[in-house]
Amino acid sequence: MNQARHIAIIMDGNGRWAELKNKKRAYGHEIGAKVVKDITAFCAANKDIERLTLYAFSTENWKRPRLEVEFLMKLLDKYLTSELQTYIENNVKFESIGDIRAFSKSLQETIKNVEEKTAHCDGLVQSLALNYGSQNEILRAINKIKNCENDITEAMLGNALDCKHDVDLLIRTGGDHRLSNFLLWQAAYAELFFTDTLWPDFTTSNLENIIKDFTKIERRFGGLK
Ligand code: IPE
Ligand code: IPE
Ligand code: MG
Numbered sequence: 001m002n003q004a005r006h007i008a009i010i011m012d013g014n015g016r017w018a019e020l021k022n023k024k025r026a027y028g029h030e031i032g033a034k035v036v037k038d039i040t041a042f043c044a045a046n047k048d049i050e051r052l053t054l055y056a057f058s059t060e061n062w063k064r065p066r067l068e069v070e071f072l073m074k075l076l077d078k079y080l081t082s083e084l085q086t087y088i089e090n091n092v093k094f095e096s097i098g099d100i101r102a103f104s105k106s107l108q109e110t111i112k113n114v115e116e117k118t119a120h121c122d123g124l125v126q127s128l129a130l131n132y133g134s135q136n137e138i139l140r141a142i143n144k145i146k147n148c149e150n151d152i153t154e155a156m157l158g159n160a161l162d163c164k165h166d167v168d169l170l171i172r173t174g175g176d177h178r179l180s181n182f183l184l185w186q187a188a189y190a191e192l193f194f195t196d197t198l199w200p201d202f203t204t205s206n207l208e209n210i211i212k213d214f215t216k217i218e219r220r221f222g223g224l225k
Helices: 014-020 025-045 066-089 105-117 134-145 154-160 204-216
Strands: 006-010 051-058 093-097 125-132 169-172 191-194
Touching: 014 025, 025 051, 025 066, 025 125, 025 204, 051 066, 066 093, 066 105, 093 105, 125 134, 134 154, 169 204, 191 204
Parallel strands: 006 051, 006 169, 051 125, 093 125, 169 191
Antiparallel strands: none
């Protein structure tokens, strides 16, 4: 039976969810943050799941209206600050992937503080993709290793990425069937699940059902069964 050791999620649909309720997009992001909390707690309690990588802000999301970007930055700061204790209680190690140098100094400090204070946790690793774009990640990785004497190998490039772990199961909520520049290298052999459910409506039982379906898939990795 397959184990979904590394689950990655494109958490999409917050804005549409709010608009359907005649609310501001920001409200959708707030409820979306609560779902992050529930899904993380569920994964932390499931010993088979080692990593949960969540797409929270892409390198393309800077194109949004300034007020929405500012709201997302504040929400992220608030979320991380209020969740620190829960991370520790649930033995969850927090990591960020992406280029956070583009964020304000104080948000960078919040992120680093939660990384440091949860570094000893050895349960689930929750990775938030922040100012993350797969193409940007691959470029930064190549620039890190380009001066080595020998040819670059797959292993060298893989280890120079922010996220060094292959994805088993990649889920996108919100109805679109695209990767939007998320984990292009690491998801090379991931099983892909797309659901129309908007992220604020996504529940732990939705995730449980997807994991159940995942376990039944025959993963061949190019070989034969
Ligand atoms: C995903 O929801 C959250 C972020 C990208 C930050 P969206 O904000 O993309 O919501 P929709 O897709 O517009 O409904
Ligand atoms: C992908 O959602 C990014 C995040 C979930 C953070 P988007 O809403 O930004 O993606 P597109 O614009 O539909 O590709
Ligand atoms: Mg979207």
